[in-house]
Amino acid sequence: MHPRLTLALSLMEALAIFAYAISGFIEARKRRLDAVGMFLVAMASAFGGGTVRDVLLERRPFYWVEHQDYVIAIFGLSLFAPWLLKWATRLISERTLLVADAIGLGLFSISGTSLAIDAQLPWFTCVMMGVVTGVFGGVLRDVLCNEVPLILRDSRPYATCAFAGCCLYVLLARSSFDNVYSVLIATAFILLARLVTFRLDVRLPH
Amino acid sequence: MHPRLTLALSLMEALAIFAYAISGFIEARKRRLDAVGMFLVAMASAFGGGTVRDVLLERRPFYWVEHQDYVIAIFGLSLFAPWLLKWATRLISERTLLVADAIGLGLFSISGTSLAIDAQLPWFTCVMMGVVTGVFGGVLRDVLCNEVPLILRDSRPYATCAFAGCCLYVLLARSSFDNVYSVLIATAFILLARLVTFRLDVRLPH
Amino acid sequence: MHPRLTLALSLMEALAIFAYAISGFIEARKRRLDAVGMFLVAMASAFGGGTVRDVLLERRPFYWVEHQDYVIAIFGLSLFAPWLLKWATRLISERTLLVADAIGLGLFSISGTSLAIDAQLPWFTCVMMGVVTGVFGGVLRDVLCNEVPLILRDSRPYATCAFAGCCLYVLLARSSFDNVYSVLIATAFILLARLVTFRLDVRLPH
Numbered sequence: 241m242h243p244r245l246t247l248a249l250s251l252m253e254a255l256a257i258f259a260y261a262i263s264g265f266i267e268a269r270k271r272r273l274d275a276v277g278m279f280l281v282a283m284a285s286a287f288g289g290g291t292v293r294d295v296l297l298e299r300r301p302f303y304w305v306e307h308q309d310y311v312i313a314i315f316g317l318s319l320f321a322p323w324l325l326k327w328a329t330r331l332i333s334e335r336t337l338l339v340a341d342a343i344g345l346g347l348f349s350i351s352g353t354s355l356a357i358d359a360q361l362p363w364f365t366c367v368m369m370g371v372v373t374g375v376f377g378g379v380l381r382d383v384l385c386n387e388v389p390l391i392l393r394d395s396r397p398y399a400t401c402a403f404a405g406c407c408l409y410v411l412l413a414r415s416s417f418d419n420v421y422s423v424l425i426a427t428a429f430i431l432l433a434r435l436v437t438f439r440l441d442v443r444l445p446h
Numbered sequence: 447m448h449p450r451l452t453l454a455l456s457l458m459e460a461l462a463i464f465a466y467a468i469s470g471f472i473e474a475r476k477r478r479l480d481a482v483g484m485f486l487v488a489m490a491s492a493f494g495g496g497t498v499r500d501v502l503l504e505r506r507p508f509y510w511v512e513h514q515d516y517v518i519a520i521f522g523l524s525l526f527a528p529w530l531l532k533w534a535t536r537l538i539s540e541r542t543l544l545v546a547d548a549i550g551l552g553l554f555s556i557s558g559t560s561l562a563i564d565a566q567l568p569w570f571t572c573v574m575m576g577v578v579t580g581v582f583g584g585v586l587r588d589v590l591c592n593e594v595p596l597i598l599r600d601s602r603p604y605a606t607c608a609f610a611g612c613c614l615y616v617l618l619a620r621s622s623f624d625n626v627y628s629v630l631i632a633t634a635f636i637l638l639a640r641l642v643t644f645r646l647d648v649r650l651p652h
Numbered sequence: 653m654h655p656r657l658t659l660a661l662s663l664m665e666a667l668a669i670f671a672y673a674i675s676g677f678i679e680a681r682k683r684r685l686d687a688v689g690m691f692l693v694a695m696a697s698a699f700g701g702g703t704v705r706d707v708l709l710e711r712r713p714f715y716w717v718e719h720q721d722y723v724i725a726i727f728g729l730s731l732f733a734p735w736l737l738k739w740a741t742r743l744i745s746e747r748t749l750l751v752a753d754a755i756g757l758g759l760f761s762i763s764g765t766s767l768a769i770d771a772q773l774p775w776f777t778c779v780m781m782g783v784v785t786g787v788f789g790g791v792l793r794d795v796l797c798n799e800v801p802l803i804l805r806d807s808r809p810y811a812t813c814a815f816a817g818c819c820l821y822v823l824l825a826r827s828s829f830d831n832v833y834s835v836l837i838a839t840a841f842i843l844l845a846r847l848v849t850f851r852l853d854v855r856l857p858h
Contacts, residue, residue, distance in 0.1 A: 268804070274856040276811040277804030295501060295707060296508070301773075302708070308774045315776075322857075361507075362514045364521075379590070384791070386800040388592040392474070392483030399482040444480040445528075501707060502714070567713075568720045570727075585796070594798040598680070598689030605688040650686040651734075 245420070249347075254310075256344030259337060260286040260377055261314050262328065265321045267385050279318035281384055286314065288380035289373045293352050296369065297359055338438065339431075346430035349374030349402040350423055353409050363410050370406035374430075375399045395443045398434065405430035451626070455553075460516075462550030465543055466492040466583055467520050468534065471527045473591050485524035487590055492520065494586035495579045499558050503565055503575065544644065545637075552636035555580030555608040556629055559615050569616050576612035580636075581605045601649045604640065611636035657832070661759075666722075668756030671749060672789055673698040673726050674740065677733045679797050691730035693796050698726065700792035701785045705764050709771055709781065750850065751843075758842035761786030761814040762835055765821050775822050782818035786842075787811045807855045810846065817842035 264285030268278045287304045294302055304311050317324055352373025356366035375391050375398065382389040391399050409426035413419070470491030474484045493510045500508055510517050523530055558579025562572035581597050581604065588595040597605050615632035619625070642648075676697030680690045699716045706714055716723050729736055764785025768778040787803050787810065794801040803811050821838035825831070 271800055271805070273800075273804045274807045276809075276815075276856070280804060280811075291708075296497075298504075298506060298710075300710060305773060305777045308776050311776055311780070361511055364514050364517055365511045368517070383589060383592075383795060384801060384804065386592065386795075386798065388477055388479075389483075389590060392479045392486060392590065393477070395480045397482075399486075403482075444482070502703075504710075504712060567717055570720050570723055571717045574723070589795060589798075592798065594683055594685075595689075595796060598685045598692060598796065599683070601686045605692075609688075650688070 252343050253347055255340050256347050257286050257310055259340030260344050264381050265325055267381055269325055271385050275319050278321040279315055281381055282314050282318055284380040284384055285377045289348055289376035292376045293369055293373045342431045342434040345374045345402055345434055346427035349406055349430060350409050350426050353406040357413055366410055367406040371399055371402045374402040397437045397442060397444055401430050401433040404433060458549050459553055461546050462553050463492050463516055465546030466550050470587050471531055473587055475531055477591050481525050484527040485521055487587055488520050488524055490586040490590055491583045494583035495554055498582045499575055499579045548637045548640040551580045551608055551640055552633035555612055555636060556615050556632050559612040563619055572616055573612040577605055577608045580608040603643045603648060603650055607636050607639040610639060664755050665759055667752050668759050669698050669722055671752030672756050676793050677737055679793055681737055683797050687731050690733040691727055693793055694726050694730055696792040696796055697789045701760055701788035704788045705781055705785045754843045754846040757786045757814055757846055758839035761818055761842060762821050762838050765818040769825055778822055779818040783811055783814045786814040809849045809854060809856055813842050813845040816845060
């Protein structure tokens with residue numbers, strides 16, 4: 241892979257991890273949890289999806305074991321989370337968070353599907369592993385905060401975008417397409433699908 | 447095993463999986479979840495128990511990875527779950543669902559105990575693995591829907607029936623009894639125990 | 653290790669396991685769960701933390717598989733839990749339970765960190781594994797009982813004490829200190845930190 245592309249992907253990954261962690265901070269803050277609660281909920285949000293996937297696929301080490309710096313950074317942030325959130329609401333717009341979260345949804349889902357394809361699982365399972373990777377962090381966050389998981393309640397497509405993108409990726413991965421482009425196309429598809437459906441206020445029937 | 451017996455067991459298994467999935471649809475519908483929520487809750491209900499057992503026993507592949515058709519069928523059903531449930535309530539009586547669910551409780555619990563015996567675990571652990579396989583789908587379903595798990599709340603014997611049947615199966619498996627008969631007897635015991643105690647409205651003290 | 657020390661540690665371990673199980677009984681009792689509910693919630697409280705750690709570290713057999721006697725004892729107790737709790741509230745003071753629980757927090761957390769060090773994980777992950785071992789039983793108990801986990805809500809330091817003690821243990825384990833003394837010092841540190849902060853009503857900011 242081109243080194244600039246690698247760098248760009250790493251930066252997007254970092255951005256997405258912090259966006260997921262911040263969603264944990266926000267939820268934990270609503271419940272008035274202390275610093276430890278902030279930390280655990282943020283960890284569950286950021287790494288829960290990948291950890292569940294790795295347990296299901298029997299993969300080790302976990303991402304957060306290999307990238308300890310992220311854990312220490314989130315730990316540091318959670319000590320100052322109340323102040324951080326006050327700043328954040330001033331400096332970072334809701335839209336920025338939405339975009340960062342959508343980048344995460346794209347990256348994490350496609351990475352999950354890609355790992356499941358490497359493990360030679362059947363195609364629908366690969367799609368499911370992608371969706372689990374993308375959305376289970378949020379499910380664990382909401383279960384810990386004693387709420388019905390947002391992705392189950394919210395009728396705006398979220399898991400659905402991940403699902404469609406993972407199906408697209410499975411198709412691309414089966415074609416003779418170069419893998420780097422497949423990843424980029426499917427990730428961009430999820431990102432755009434999320435942002436466009438959110439903007440147009442598309443709702444799933446229920 | 448006799449091919450007709452194999453067929454009968456496969457049919458009962460399919461019946462039980464759909465009964466568990468439908469219990470997920472019903473619970474998800476109460477919460478007004480969308481199609482994605484329907485699907486995830488139904489998956490958790492149908493395959494959660496076996497998946498937790500397989501994680502505990504380090505068994506792979508999961509049942510739903512090997513039997514992808516069930517997953518795709520549940521996915522298809524969840525797209526039409528609201529209509530399906532309207533029909534279902536007309537066509538399928540509560541009693542039919544109860545029987546199908548009790549068949550599942552019997553089959554899944556005994557299969558869990560049987561796998562734990564194969565893994566040479568101590569006898570009480572084998573019983574526990576059976577109960578986990580039979581009831582954890584419902585526990586996950588209720589946790590996702592933010593309720594105290596029904597099996598913990600409901601004083602009608604459910605996990606207790608599975609527990610007694612798994613104990614019986616451990617006894618039979620230790621005797622020189624033919625394994626096929628042991629499975630059938632213990633499964634039938636759980637099925638009947640559930641239906642009889644339900645009918646007689648037996649309650650556990652609490 | 654000196655045989656008397658081994659005996660003392662085993663006794664403290666048994667005390668702590670029952671203290672954790674009793675915390676499950678108390679919580680399940682509040683929800684008016686039946687005997688099965690009592691048992692499952694007590695099992696989750698007593699062995700949930702270690703089981704989650706073992707799944708994360710891919711360790712088998714689980715503690716409760718190797719020590720089946722504890723499971724059978726908790727099963728027996730849960731049959732009489734309502735009467736047991738009435739007696740217990742008379743015979744056992746709240747303070748006794750607090751001390752027994754704090755012993756458990758110390759022992760389980762340090763054992764988790766120690767196992768993670770054996771698995772040669774990076775230091776912060778070792779600390780996290782210790783905290784998970786010490787506190788996740790309570791998290792699972794509260795999730796099953798449909799509450800926001802107490803350790804996330806309560807501003808009195810609990811996970812924080814485990815965290816500090818596990819950091820101390822990692823430091824001691826890296827020095828040329830004898831391992832038995834390291835375990836004892838770090839366990840005692842967590843025990844005392846919990847009791848002192850509880851007594852002085854120290855609160856984390858939130």
